[in-house]
Amino acid sequence: MSGRPCVLVFAGADPSGGAGIAADIGAIAALDAHPLPVITALTVQDNNRVHEVMPVEHDLVMRQALAVAAAFRIAAVKIGIPGSAENAQAIARVIAGLRDGNPALPVVLDPVLASGHGDRLGRGNAIAALAPLLPLTTVITPNGPEAAALARAHQQHVPPPSSDVAELAHAQVLRQLGCEHVLVTGGHAGGDTVVNRWLGPARQQNWHWPRLEGGFHGSGCTLAAAVAALLAQDCPVAQALARAQAYTHRTLEAAYAIAAGQRIPLR
Numbered sequence: 001m002s003g004r005p006c007v008l009v010f011a012g013a014d015p016s017g018g019a020g021i022a023a024d025i026g027a028i029a030a031l032d033a034h035p036l037p038v039i040t041a042l043t044v045q046d047n048n049r050v051h052e053v054m055p056v057e058h059d060l061v062m063r064q065a066l067a068v069a070a071a072f073r074i075a076a077v078k079i080g081i082p083g084s085a086e087n088a089q090a091i092a093r094v095i096a097g098l099r100d101g102n103p104a105l106p107v108v109l110d111p112v113l114a115s116g117h118g119d120r121l122g123r124g125n126a127i128a129a130l131a132p133l134l135p136l137t138t139v140i141t142p143n144g145p146e147a148a149a150l151a152r153a154h155q156q157h158v159p160p161p162s163s164d165v166a167e168l169a170h171a172q173v174l175r176q177l178g179c180e181h182v183l184v185t186g187g188h189a190g191g192d193t194v195v196n197r198w199l200g201p202a203r204q205q206n207w208h209w210p211r212l213e214g215g216f217h218g219s220g221c222t223l224a225a226a227v228a229a230l231l232a233q234d235c236p237v238a239q240a241l242a243r244a245q246a247y248t249h250r251t252l253e254a255a256y257a258i259a260a261g262q263r264i265p266l267r
Contacts (some may be wrong), residue, residue, distance in 0.1 A: 004034040005232040006072045008065060008098075010091050011080030011221070012041035012053065018264045019045075019218030020080055026267035027225035031247065033232045035225075036072060036110070040091075041083030047217045048261040055083030058090040065094045074098055075232035077107045078225050085171040092132040099136075106138040106231040109179070110224035113146050127153045135178030141224045142174075144232040147184045150174060156199065164197070171199035181237055183227075187219065198241055205238070207245055212252050217262040221246040 007028050014020035028035040040061055044052035061083075068074075077095060081087035099105050113126045127150060134140070134150075142150060143163045144167060151173035171182040186195040194209045226244035235243065251265035258264055 004032060005075035006034045006036050006068075007076045007078055007225075007228050008036045008038065008068065008074045008094075009078045009080070009115050009225070009228075010038050010065070011078070012043050012060070012081065012083060013039050013042055013046055014218070016045055016047045016217065016258070018258075018262070019221050023218035023221035023265070023267065024078060024080065024225040027209075027222045027247075027251075028229040030267050031055055031229035033075070033229040035239070036068045036074070037130075038068070040087050041081055044174050047259055047264065053081075053083065055087055058084065058086035061087050062090045062094065065091070069094065069098060074102075074105065076124075076228045077105065078185040078228035079107065079109045079133060080221060081112050081126075081127055082133070084266050085125075088129045089132050092136060095133075095136050105138050108224050108228040108230070108231065109137045109140045111140060111142050111150060111222055112220065113148050113149055117173055134174070137227065138231070139181045139183060139224075139227055139241070140174055140179040141183045141185060141220065143185045143188050143220065144170075145188055147171060147174065147182070150177075163215075164195075167197050168199065168204070171197065175199060176202075181241075183241055185220065185223065196245060198238075200237065204240070207242065207258055209245065209249050212249075214255075215262040216252050216265055219248060219252060219265055222251055222265050222267060 009024045012020040025035045042054045127209045147170040151170040155173050167184045174182045181200045184197045196207045227246050230240035251267050254266035255263035
């Protein structure tokens, strides 16, 4: 049957409508794919702070995913916060089952360890919770601090996120853990230019984007969801990464305010 390819999305619900499932749905639909949103956690948050996170029970996460997987052909998977280690393990089992029928199924992981203000986004150790998902990941999209934290958790002697060499070292650790492609985003660094660095199996590339003023709620979700939507349409990884970044930059240029603080990307 022809139609939009479906992207199975695992993420938390954001009542401000700016990040998590809300961002994923908007970005995936805007890029001509259809989102299948599976809620992994309920959150209490606004456009600036996360006050509380309540993970959905892992068996309910599994049932949500299996119901849509039985009805639709899944062309890609996008993962945001799992909410708990048990949920991450359930997601890993779903992906393994999907890959029985489609070994090349692309999986995009946005390893959100905390909000922009450092608020926790799940129960327990967020880094440890991601462990079963890393070997299943086609593209991982950490920001600089997230890449450093993930690398440091698995390899003691890694440099801090302060240079091109350091970020390449972090990306190499993530590739050793099973992530096929690593895109380290540079939004948390200083300077007038944001540098996003890609390390793949046989290629590395940097993209440079002018830094925009202010803060944005859900920019990382938007980027990862955009990558998943494009991979679902059989875009080569290099093309998907380039197009997803360009799309995300446009959403940030057109971002709008709903209250004081971080703006909402116009997806």
